[in-house]
Every structure is written in C-alpha cells, then in structure tokens.
Amino acid sequence: MANYTHFQTKIGSCSLHWNEIGLTALVINPEKEDKIRQNRLSASDKRADTIPVYIEKIINQIHQLLHGQQVSFIDAPLDWQHISDFNQKIYRNILLLKCGETTTYGEVAKAIGQPRAAQAVGNALGQNPWPIIVPCHRILGRDGKTGGFSANGGIRTKQILLNLESPAKTENFDLFGGLPLQFR
Numbered sequence: 001m002a003n004y005t006h007f008q009t010k011i012g013s014c015s016l017h018w019n020e021i022g023l024t025a026l027v028i029n030p031e032k033e034d035k036i037r038q039n040r041l042s043a044s045d046k047r048a049d050t051i052p053v054y055i056e057k058i059i060n061q062i063h064q065l066l067h068g069q070q071v072s073f074i075d076a077p078l079d080w081q082h083i084s085d086f087n088q089k090i091y092r093n094i095l096l097l098k099c100g101e102t103t104t105y106g107e108v109a110k111a112i113g114q115p116r117a118a119q120a121v122g123n124a125l126g127q128n129p130w131p132i133i134v135p136c137h138r139i140l141g142r143d144g145k146t147g148g149f150s151a152n153g154g155i156r157t158k159q160i161l162l163n164l165e166s167p168a169k170t171e172n173f174d175l176f177g178g179l180p181l182q183f184r
Contacts, residue, residue, distance in 0.1 A: 003048035006030065007059050010066040011153070011160055016055055017045055022077035023058065025129045029152040062132060066164055070099045073133040086112075087124040091134045094125075100166030102138045105147065118142070126150040137161040 002019040017025040048055075058076055065071040074095050080088055089112040097103065105118040105125075114120070125136040131151040137158045141147040149158035 002045045004045045005048050005051050019079055021079040024079045026131060026133055076133055090121055090124045095134055097135055097138045102140050104140050104142050106142050
C-alpha cells in the first residue's frame with residue numbers, strides 16, 4: 001500500500017505517492033490526470049495522516065526549484081522496483097543533469113551505451129513516474145526544440161519548467177502561457 005499527499009505549487013497542484021521503499025510517483029495537476037493513470041496510482045493509495053520527513057524535504061525542494069533555486073534530487077529515495085532496467089539507466093543518467101542544463105534524447109541514448117535508441121529514450125521519458133524529480137523536462141530534440149512532455153500541461157509545462165530553471169537558455173516564450181497557476 002502507498003500513501004499520498006497533495007500540495008500546491010507555482011505550476012498547479014501536485015501529489016506525491018510513496019511506499020515503505022520510497023517515492024512511487026509525482027503527479028502534476030492530479031485532478032486532470034487521465035483515468036487510467038489515476039486508477040493505477042490511487043487503487044490502493046491512501047491519503048497520509050502524517051508526512052515523512054523525506055517527503056516534506058522533496059516538497060520543499062520542488063518549491064525551491066520552482067522559485068529559481070538550484071536543487072538536486074539525486075538523493076531522493078525512489079522506488080525503482082517497477083522500473084525496467086533500460087528506463088532505470090535513462091532516469092539515473094538524467095538525474096545527473098543540473099538545473100538549467102539540457103541535453104538531447106540522442107545524447108542520453110549515447111550516454112547509456114545505446115546510441116541508436118533516441119526514440120526509445122523518448123518513450124521511456126514518457127513513462128517517467130517522477131517528472132521534475134527525474135528531470136525529463138531537461139531533454140530536448142536534436143534540433144534544440146522542446147520535444148514532448150507527458151506530465152499534465154504537456155509541452156507548455158515543460159517550457160515553464162525550463163524557463164524557471166534557466167530563462168536565458170530557453171526559447172522566447174510567455175513564461176506561464178496562460179496556464180491557470182496558483183502561486184504560493
């Protein structure tokens with residue numbers, strides 16, 4: 001059984017899900033999550049009465065990141081048990097990216113020893129259960145374009161995250177692009 005908690009951020013509401021091993025998911029705007037993912041996450045999850053210190057730390061780090069501070073989630077306790085070996089290689093690789101640092105799907109593929117697997121990297125990132133924490137928003141197409149983003153809000157959310165981390169490096173973009181944001 002897993003627990004969860006909801007919290008508000010600059011980019012909307014989020015929920016963190018965890019079990020006795022570690023963090024199982026981060027969901028951006030869970031109220032907009034598709035029914036399939038929502039059922040998978042919440043089938044046995046229960047809202048936590050108390051929040052562990054490490055979950056409070058992750059929430060604080062997310063707030064710091066969304067307010068322009070340099071944050072690393074490299075030490076966040078993640079539950080890897082349902083993540084394929086291939087996806088683990090990718091996620092562990094991109095956990096090393098620093099705030100504002102970007103790379104391409106192809107470069108990630110090369111870094112994990114599979115230089116022809118750029119599309120597979122993109123597919124794996126689409127399954128990332130920990131967006132923001134495992135910073136898949138920092139992965140771009142080979143032409144420097146944003147590429148996709150599977151979390152709620154899609155590419156617009158990805159661009160907002162990139163702008164918040166490094167406004168000078170990203171495309172000319174309306175920072176919040178009309179998203180209904182809730183500021184803390």
